[in-house]
Amino acid sequence: MNAQPSTSSSITTGDGVRIAYRFDGEQGLPVLLLSNSIGTDLHMWDGQVPALTEHFRLLRYDARGHGASDVPSGPYSLDRLGRDVVELLDALGLQRVHVLGLSLGGIVAQWLGIHVPERIDRLVLSNTAAYLGPPQQWDRPIAELLEAPDMRATAEMFLRNWFPAHMLEGDNEVVEGFRRTLLATRREGVAGSWAAVRDYDLRRTAAIIPNPALVIAGEHDTVTSAGHGKELAATIPGARFTVLPTVHMANVERQAEFLDAVLTFLTERS
Incomplete structure (x- = not known):
């Protein structure tokens, strides 16, 4: 397979925040x-790029507060995170x-289906x-993180929530990459x-998403449970639902099964 061309750049949003993005794949593809x-950051998808670029031109971006994008202080809102994507497009x-x-990327995707279908x-x-409420459960973690001397404790918490125990043992190259990004x-x-997650609730409005949708859940996910996924799929008209035997980072833990589900859904004829 020929190497796929890639380009990296940034835009500046209406509120003055620089958002970094990258294209991979051939022009002319969807x-x-x-x-x-x-x-x-956008490198969380690196492992899936070769397979996805066989069918698509990929547009990856660093959300505000992450990667090469700007990091404004204060709480973010889901509306602002969604508008960042619209302004990028x-x-x-x-x-x-x-x-x-x-x-959170799936939450932003829901917002797009609701507001700019x-x-x-x-x-x-x-x-x-x-929905990941009640909202007050997020206040203490936010305050403690901002008071912490660094990201070390939070990074280890994220990794425990994202990956199964066997991936956290030893020097797993993939996990180490995520650790470096977190730190x-x-x-x-x-x-x-986290403030955007605290303040959002799409339990009713997700019902107006008109786009074809596939919801993927992790059987062992403790962050967004399989129950959360099932409820979301039941809310979006006509949505499909599949469960993979994963924790939270389904794209990494079960890459082949994840890609099979995604590509089957995205490439089938209407």
Whole structure:
């Protein structure tokens, strides 16, 4: 297979925040936007790029507060995170894309299906939920993170929530990559994103998403449970639902099964 061309750049949003993005794959293919979880950057999808670029031109981006994007202080809102994507699509002249989002990325993808469904073709909502309340449960973790001396304790908490125990033993190269990203992420970005999760509730509005949707859940996910996924799939009209034997990072832990589910859904004829 020939090497796929890639380009990296950034845009500046209406509120002055620089959002970094990257294209991979051949021009002329349908565009698939990938949206990340909290505490990661666009490289969380690196393992899936070769298979996905056989079918799509990939558009990856670092959410505000993460990676090479700016890190504004204070709480973020889901509306702002969603508008970041819309402004990115506008700046790139993209009228309609597929969207694959995991965790917070899946929440942003739901927002897009609710507010700008005409910009979306198909939605894949992985390891995510329409609601992660009650809201007050997030206040203490946000405060403690902002008071912490660094990201070390939070990084280990994320890794325990993301991966099965056997992947955390020894020197797993993939896990170490996620650890490095977490340790390099500024606390303000994680805390601001947690505030967006604290304040959102799409349990009713997800019912107006008109786009074809696939919901993927992890059987052993303790962050966004299989129950959360089942409820979300039941809310979105006509949504499909599949459960993989994973914890939270289904794309990493069971890459082959994850890609099979995603590609089967995105490439089938209407």
